[in-house]
Amino acid sequence: MLSFECECGNKTRLYATGDCDEQGREYIEIEDDERLSVIIGDKSMLLRCSFCGYTYRLEQY
Numbered sequence: 001m002l003s004f005e006c007e008c009g010n011k012t013r014l015y016a017t018g019d020c021d022e023q024g025r026e027y028i029e030i031e032d033d034e035r036l037s038v039i040i041g042d043k044s045m046l047l048r049c050s051f052c053g054y055t056y057r058l059e060q061y
């Protein structure tokens with residue numbers, strides 16, 4: 001469904017688990033967390049590529 005691809009070519013998918021929370025939002029999981037780690041901060045979410053170490057930051061508004 002969703003996929004992440006780093007500049008270095010590292011690619012992983014995020015798939016739907018089939019489980020939803022009480023508001024009908026479905027949980028997703030990273031297919032291979034050896035390839036990508038997600039760090040949730042106060043105001044941003046970081047996606048860190050485990051291959052090259054490059055980190056992407058998604059700002060929360």
Ligand SMILES: [Zn+2]
Pocket residue numbers: 006007008009010049050051052053054
């Ligand atoms: Zn990378």
